[in-house]
Every structure is written in structure tokens, then in C-alpha cells.
Amino acid sequence: MYLTREEERIYEGEEGWAYQIAMKILVKLGDLFEADRLIPIDSAHVSGVSYKTIGDAAIEFLEALNKAGAKSKVRSTANPAGIDYNHLEEMATLPKLHEKQTEILRLYRSIGIDPILTCTPYYIRKPKEGAHLAWAESSTVIYANSVLHSWTNREGGPSALAAALIGKTPDYGIHKPENRKAEVSVKIETDLRNEVEFGALGAYLGKILKDEIPFFEGLPHPEETWLKHLGAAMASTGMSSLFYPCSSCPKSSDRLETLSVDKGDLKNAFESLSTTNEDPDMVYIGCPHCSFEEVKEVAQRIKGRKVKDGVKLWICTSRHVRRKADNFVKIIEAAGGKVISDTCAVVTWLKEINVDVLMTNSAKTVYYAPTMNRVETIFASLDQCIKAACQK
Amino acid sequence: MQIELKGRPIMSGFSRGRALVSNSPLSFLGGVDPNTGIVIEKNHDLNGKSVADAILCFPHGHGSTVGSYVLYSLVKRGVGPKAIVNEAADPVIVVGAVIAEIPMVDKIDISQINTGDLVEVDGDKGIVKILERRSLVSD
Numbered sequence: 001m002y003l004t005r006e007e008e009r010i011y012e013g014e015e016g017w018a019y020q021i022a023m024k025i026l027v028k029l030g031d032l033f034e035a036d037r038l039i040p041i042d043s044a045h046v047s048g049v050s051y052k053t054i055g056d057a058a059i060e061f062l063e064a065l066n067k068a069g070a071k072s073k074v075r076s077t078a079n080p081a082g083i084d085y086n087h088l089e090e091m092a093t094l095p096k097l098h099e100k101q102t103e104i105l106r107l108y109r110s111i112g113i114d115p116i117l118t119c120t121p122y123y124i125r126k127p128k129e130g131a132h133l134a135w136a137e138s139s140t141v142i143y144a145n146s147v148l149h150s151w152t153n154r155e156g157g158p159s160a161l162a163a164a165l166i167g168k169t170p171d172y173g174i175h176k177p178e179n180r181k182a183e184v185s186v187k188i189e190t191d192l193r194n195e196v197e198f199g200a201l202g203a204y205l206g207k208i209l210k211d212e213i214p215f216f217e218g219l220p221h222p223e224e225t226w227l228k229h230l231g232a233a234m235a236s237t238g239m240s241s242l243f244y245p246c247s248s249c250p251k252s253s254d255r256l257e258t259l260s261v262d263k264g265d266l267k268n269a270f271e272s273l274s275t276t277n278e279d280p281d282m283v284y285i286g287c288p289h290c291s292f293e294e295v296k297e298v299a300q301r302i303k304g305r306k307v308k309d310g311v312k313l314w315i316c317t318s319r320h321v322r323r324k325a326d327n328f329v330k331i332i333e334a335a336g337g338k339v340i341s342d343t344c345a346v347v348t349w350l351k352e353i354n355v356d357v358l359m360t361n362s363a364k365t366v367y368y369a370p371t372m373n374r375v376e377t378i379f380a381s382l383d384q385c386i387k388a389a390c391q392k
Numbered sequence: 393m394q395i396e397l398k399g400r401p402i403m404s405g406f407s408r409g410r411a412l413v414s415n416s417p418l419s420f421l422g423g424v425d426p427n428t429g430i431v432i433e434k435n436h437d438l439n440g441k442s443v444a445d446a447i448l449c450f451p452h453g454h455g456s457t458v459g460s461y462v463l464y465s466l467v468k469r470g471v472g473p474k475a476i477v478n479e480a481a482d483p484v485i486v487v488g489a490v491i492a493e494i495p496m497v498d499k500i501d502i503s504q505i506n507t508g509d510l511v512e513v514d515g516d517k518g519i520v521k522i523l524e525r526r527s528l529v530s531d
Contacts, residue, residue, distance in 0.1 A: 024490045028402065032486055047457070054458050057426050057465035061491060136457070156457025158487045 001030045002037045018070035025162035030170030039171045043075040044164035047136035048157030050082035050347035051101045062107040072112035073167030077121040079137050084342045092352035117342040118318035120289040134163030139232035139288045145242040154241045182215035182244050185256040190263040196381045198226040199363030202233025204269035211239035232288050233363035273366045273379035280359035283389035284345040286316030287362035292325050299328035305390040307336030313389040316344045397500050401518035405495030407475040411509045412446035414438045419455030420462035429471030447511045448473035449502040453485035463488030475513040
């Protein structure tokens with residue numbers, strides 16, 4: 001891989017250990033994927049923030065970076081943490097976990113990572129079309145590439161952090177136009193009407209496509225939040241980082257392999273996402289974190305109703321959206337729901353707050369929660385979720 | 393007796409030790425106890441074995457990118473492997489070896505190496521040398 005003189009100096013350690021190790025990560029990954037150079041990025045988004053997912057190992061590395069004076073070179077944001085400190089009464093009360101989480105946030109902040117703690121940083125600041133990014137968090141990556149038309153590989157926590165410190169990323173994968181072409185045409189032969197049907201489609205396709213780039217035929221003009229659920233699910237069950245959602249997108253001139261999805265496929269996919277039909281003790285909306293419109297939709301459905309005793313209703317979103325949607329937040333909270341920020345049901349401790357059965361409209365959550373949270377799952381639309389959470 | 397296997401240099405450095413060889417992909421997150429270095433991944437052929445001070449040979453990594461941090465942590469605590477030999481390097485293990493600063497070589501036919509063999513890893517040249525077979529030195 002070609003390095004400029006400045007990059008060479010950093011690689012040799014002349015800017016200190018932290019930047020040297022960050023540069024080494026980028027160069028070694030670049031070599032692995034046959035990149036020929038580093039390219040500047042507009043922003044980085046790091047995953048690996050919740051103490052629940054990263055444990056002590058990452059703390060030690062972040063401490064070492066901090067001691068060595070590491071600072072982010074570009075605007076950098078971070079994924080949800082394990083706790084919402086403004087809703088401590090809702091969180092697992094385990095002082096050691098709180099201490100460790102606080103330490104992780106302090107370390108990221110001091111490295112210059114903006115602790116906005118959301119998997120939807122694009123609702124706060126949209127990256128420019130065509131901008132190169134180094135984002136981790138698979139749902140964010142696929143949304144950035146497919147809906148916002150900015151360019152990022154699916155980074156891991158450490159490589160996104162390294163890119164933040166250097167302000168660059170190796171030029172490989174879907175940073176290169178020739179690797180962004182659609183590889184398979186997916187024909188949708190059924191009507192998709194809401195976020196859960198898009199989510200079920202994503203979960204189904206992720207398994208089949210792995211990392212192939214699909215071009216959709218027969219998707220009506222979907223709402224952006226539906227595409228968010230489609231992408232999040234595809235990236236969970238597969239390795240997708242890019243899809244072409246609309247019939248107006250430029251078609252590749254090559255004849256593509258075609259895959260058809262009919263009503264039966266979708267029904268099977270939908271049903272396979274639930275592990276139980278028991279009553280839920282938590283109803284969860286907000287994976288990926290809710291947009292303003294999604295918070296509004298919850299408020300419209302729940303207005304004048306009351307959440308059942310013994311059921312927790314969690315709506316997770318970023319602080320930014322929570323503030324903007326303040327009027328709707330008040331309606332949801334008056335009904336007994338909680339609008340939680342900085343964390344989500346998957347990266348916090350659920351068993352410790354006595355959750356055994358989780359109902360959600362997120363195909364991504366039902367994919368991860370049985371193993372990450374050891375809970376049973378019910379996959380249901382927003383409508384059904386609110387009905388199940390509320391008194392008759 | 394000395395067998396030389398030529399692979400691709402990934403992370404520089406030089407190390408000598410006993411090989412610990414697995415036929416299965418390894419996830420450091422959830423697969424290796426970060427305090428002891430003992431493999432805890434269920435149904436893994438190394439389950440119950442310690443990676444400490446080993447020349448750890450396995451096909452490739454899998455699972456979460458947090459695995460890189462676990463490898464770093466193992467090495468800093470003195471219970472990590474001395475070097476890594478893979479068939480096909482993947483980002484999680486490469487980043488782990490970089491931050492843990494241990495030699496790594498890939499594109500090696502690890503079926504040539506047996507657990508307990510005394511091996512030498514040259515991360516600059518991408519060479520793995522089998523110096524002694526296990527049967528000659530132990531049991």
C-alpha cells in the first residue's frame with residue numbers, strides 16, 4: 001500500500017504510540033483487502049460502547065490510547081451505551097456495571113468521540129452524498145450507503161476508532177465505485193405494507209444474499225424508516241452493506257441473477273422471527289433508534305390509553321430526537337411508556353430487570369435478543385405492539 | 393528435522409513456542425476467557441485448553457470485532473498467545489494481533505502443524521518453522 005511521507009512518519013511512531021497503532025490497524029487492514037492507499041473520511045462512528053458488549057478488554061485498550069494522548073481527527077460519534085443515566089429507575093441496578101460504563105464514556109469523550117450514543121447518528125447530522133465515512137454498526141452502515149448515498153465499509157469497533165484517530169480509511173471494498181454495482185435483482189411479488197414486513201424481508205434476504213448487493217424490483221415508494229428496518233435486518237442475518245431500493249435507481253447494464261420473493265416466503269420469514277406466543281413483559285420500539293416520525297406514530301397510537309401493569313413499554317431514540325419530539329414524549333410518558341435514550345434493549349441488561357418475553361417491531365432485535373439477552377421474542381407490527389402493551 | 397512453511401507476513405515480530413492447533417474458527421469474544429486464556433467456546437476442539445504462551449494456529453476468526461480487544465487484553469495480562477498462525481486472516485484477528493503487538497502469519501496449511509510441536513514464527517518474512525515434533529520432546 002502506498003503511504004505518503006506524513007503517513008509513513010506516523011507508521012514509524014514519530015507521532016507517538018497511539019497514532020502509530022491506529023495507522024498500523026489501517027495499513028494492515030488495507031494490505032489484507034488489497035487497498036492501494038488511504039483516503040480521507042468526513043466522519044467516523046464507533047461501535048463497542050456498551051459495557052455489556054465490550055467488557056473489560058476494550059477498557060484497557062481505550063485507557064492505553066488515552067494515556068498516549070490519542071485524539072480524534074474528524075467528527076466522530078458513538079453507538080448506544082448500556083445505561084440511560086436519565087432513567088436509572090428503569091435500568092438494572094448493578095453499581096459495578098454503572099461504574100464501568102461511566103469509565104468507558106469518559107475514555108471515549110476524552111479521545112474526542114462525541115458521546116451522542118445512538119445507532120442513528122444520521123438523524124442528527126446527515127453525511128453528504130458521496131462522502132467517504134468509516135462507520136461501524138451494521139444498521140448505520142447499510143443505511144448510509146443505501147439511503148443517504150454516502151460511502152462506507154462495514155467497519156468494526158477498533159477499525160472505526162483507528163480511522164477516527166487518523167482521519168482516513170483504507171480505500172477498498174465499497175469505497176470503490178466498481179464494487180458498488182448491484183449483483184442480484186430481487187423481485188418483490190407481494191405487497192409490503194409496514195416496517196415489520198420490510199424487516200422480515202431483510203431477515204430473509206440477509207441469509208440468502210450474504211454480502212451480495214441487491215437491486216429491488218417492485219418495491220413501492222417506501223418510507224425511509226421502512227428501509228431502515230429492511231437494511232438493519234439484512235445486515236444482521238447477513239453481511240450486506242448496500243442495497244438499491246427503488247425502481248428509479250440506475251440499473252446495471254449486465255443481466256443480473258434474479259431472486260423472487262413471494263407472499264409465502266415473506267409469511268414464513270415473518271413467523272420464524274417469533275420464539276413464543278406468551279404475553280410479553282416488555283414491549284420495545286426503537287431498534288434502530290426511532291426517528292422523529294416513529295416517536296410521533298407511537299404517540300398517536302397510545303394517546304389516551306394506559307400501559308398495563310407488569311408490562312414495560314420502552315421507546316428508544318437518541319437524545320436529539322427525544323428533545324425534538326418533546327410533545328410526543330409527554331404523551332407516551334403520560335400513558336406509562338418510557339422514552340429512553342443513550343441505550344437500547346439489546347445492549348442493556350434485560351434479565352436483571354426481569355424481562356423474559358420481549359415483543360418488538362424490530363427484526364434486528366428479534367435476531368439478536370435470544371442470544372444477547374436470553375429472552376423469548378415476539379415479532380409484531382407497531383400497531384400490535386402498542387395494543388399488547390396497553391389495557392383494553 | 394525441520395519443516396519450513398511459507399505464508400504471508402501480517403504482523404511483524406519473532407516468536408518461538410509450542411503450537412496449539414485447532415481445526416475450527418475461533419471467536420475471542422465469548423470464546424476465550426479474558427482472565428485465564430482458557431477456550432470456553434462450546435463444542436470447540438480447544439475447549440478447556442489455554443492459549444497462554446502458545447503459538448496459536450487456527451483457520452480464521454469469526455464473530456464480533458470486540459474480539460480484537462479481547463486478544464489485546466489477554467496478551468497484556470500475560471495469558472495471551474505468543475503468535476498467531478492462520479489459514480486466512482480476517483479483520484478481527486488482524487486488528488487483534490496489531491494492537492496486542494504479537495507476530496502473525498497467514499496462508500499457512502495448519503494441518504502440517506501438530507499441537508505440542510516446537511515452532512518458530514517469523515512475522516516479517518511470513519515463515520513458520522517446525523523445529524521439533526511433539527513426539528520427540530514430550531509425552
